[in-house]
Amino acid sequence: MPPKSQCYVTLFLVISLTVFTIANATTARxxxxxxxxxxxxxxxxxxxxxxxxxPDSPSSPSDDEPIFCSDEAVHVAMxxxxxxxxxxxxxxxxxxxxxxxxxxxxxxFVASATNANITYLRATISASFPYLKxxxxxxxxxxxxxxxxxxxxxxLDCPLNYARSYLANLLPLCVRRVxxxxxxxxxxxxxxxxxxxxxxxxxxxxxxxxxxANFTSYFTPSFWSNPSLSLTFANRKACYFNTxxxxxxxxxxRGGDYTTKIEEWxxxxxxxxxxxLGSLPPFLLVFAGNIVPVDHRWNQHGLGGDxxxxxxxDLHPGPVSLLHWSGKGKPWARxxxxxxxxxxALWAPYDLLQTPFALDS
Numbered sequence: 001m002p003p004k005s006q007c008y009v010t011l012f013l014v015i016s017l018t019v020f021t022i023a024n025a026t027t028a029r030x031x032x033x034x035x036x037x038x039x040x041x042x043x044x045x046x047x048x049x050x051x052x053x054x055p056d057s058p059s060s061p062s063d064d065e066p067i068f069c070s071d072e073a074v075h076v077a078m079x080x081x082x083x084x085x086x087x088x089x090x091x092x093x094x095x096x097x098x099x100x101x102x103x104x105x106x107x108x109f110v111a112s113a114t115n116a117n118i119t120y121l122r123a124t125i126s127a128s129f130p131y132l133k134x135x136x137x138x139x140x141x142x143x144x145x146x147x148x149x150x151x152x153x154x155x156l157d158c159p160l161n162y163a164r165s166y167l168a169n170l171l172p173l174c175v176r177r178v179x180x181x182x183x184x185x186x187x188x189x190x191x192x193x194x195x196x197x198x199x200x201x202x203x204x205x206x207x208x209x210x211x212x213a214n215f216t217s218y219f220t221p222s223f224w225s226n227p228s229l230s231l232t233f234a235n236r237k238a239c240y241f242n243t244x245x246x247x248x249x250x251x252x253x254r255g256g257d258y259t260t261k262i263e264e265w266x267x268x269x270x271x272x273x274x275x276x277l278g279s280l281p282p283f284l285l286v287f288a289g290n291i292v293p294v295d296h297r298w299n300q301h302g303l304g305g306d307x308x309x310x311x312x313x314d315l316h317p318g319p320v321s322l323l324h325w326s327g328k329g330k331p332w333a334r335x336x337x338x339x340x341x342x343x344x345a346l347w348a349p350y351d352l353l354q355t356p357f358a359l360d361s
Contacts, residue, residue: 032086033354034128037093046101049073067133069174073106074099074195077167077178079160080109080125080136082117086332087183087325089128090350094186096129097350101192106133108171108178110163113138128352137170139163147266149273162279164243165262168253176251182244184304184330186350189321194298197247204258206247206292208299211239215288218281223274236289243283244326245299247292261286297321303343304329312341323347 049070067073076095080088088109096102109125111118122136141159143166148157163170164180171178179195197206215238216224224230253259265282268274275281297319304327305311311329323346325331331347334340 032124034086034089034124034352035354036130037096037128037352039131040096040099040102042101042103046104047072049104065133067104067106068135069172070104070106071176073104074101074192075106075108075171075175075178076191077108077110077164077171077180078183079139079163080111080121080183081158081160082121084183085121085124086351086353087185087330089124089352090332090347091181091183091185091187092125092129092132093350093352094188095181095191096132098187098190099192100190103131103133105191107135108167108175109134109136110139110160110167110170111136112160113140139166139170144263144266147263147270149266149269157278164246165259165279165282167248168250168259171250173254176249178248178250180243180246180248182324182326184326185244185322185324186347187322188346189297194245194247194294194321197292197294199247199249199252199292202252203290203292204249204252204256205287206294207241207243207245208296209239209241209291209293210296211237213240215240215284218277218284219275220273222272229274232285233289238284238288240284241288241291242299242301242324242326243280244301244324245294245322247294258286295321299324301326303327303331303341312343315343 049067049072078088078091092107095105099105109121111121118136118138125132125134125136139160144162145159148159148162150157167178167180177195177199179191199206218240262282262285265274265285269282296316298321300315300320300322301324302313303315303323304325305313306327308328313327315323323343325344325347329341331340331344332351332353334344335348335351
């Protein structure tokens, strides 16, 4: 065979193998089966999220349910994709299990509009949580993909990772406050306590702050050596906070056009590298030093280790209301590989994955 033809054949085989591998990986995720979660009921003293002429417990969710615009409801926003669906299912179960008013929780899921499996994601949630009040909002990846700069870990560059910056645009205007949660966490406390955080007269968001962290490390020397940039934090006691758990006043966010402010920093990052770590630094640039601090118990983060090796970590000192496996290592992956960290055992009880050898109870 002539060398040129041989080269074409080799190229064809490589492309075919790559497509086959990707297709198999996608199929494996799509064919994951999950158990149905138990139904959880409100305690007697829970407020009604329905109008006086509406039933307190509608038999099935519908698009016009008043809970999605109720100020009495706890509104929870999360992203949803095939890679993290197992973590999302565990997070939802943990929220419901520890809530005193689980029927008063409205879930707002954001999924990539270009994701071919969005129908699967909706059906998977419905099958495991048939009584869950939820909506799925399509997110246009192209609205942010042109603003994303490569970071230290490829998973952080996914457009859906930036969807938290667009919640005010995606969710209905009637949703005034939302608790944003990452998919790699579980709650062990009532989410209503977190949702009720007092944001005062002006604050847009609340989150646990970590003022002992080296804040300067989140930005490059080019940032700190430029006076016009480093002065961004003048007169602000800027501290690191993790954007995987936030209470957000969407009315104030919309009023201050904070999505545009975040995008402006991302545009600058495209012209000169001022940070290395995905969607977090723009949040710090806009909000650090101006948020309402929440008790650290609501984000025991870093359990997934660092962004390179994902080594095991211990809990921070103090009480725990939320366990967060931020970092490279995810509990479901480590459990499947038979190399779990000790704290992964705290995530396992919320895992709804239906294993091939599981017996029906």
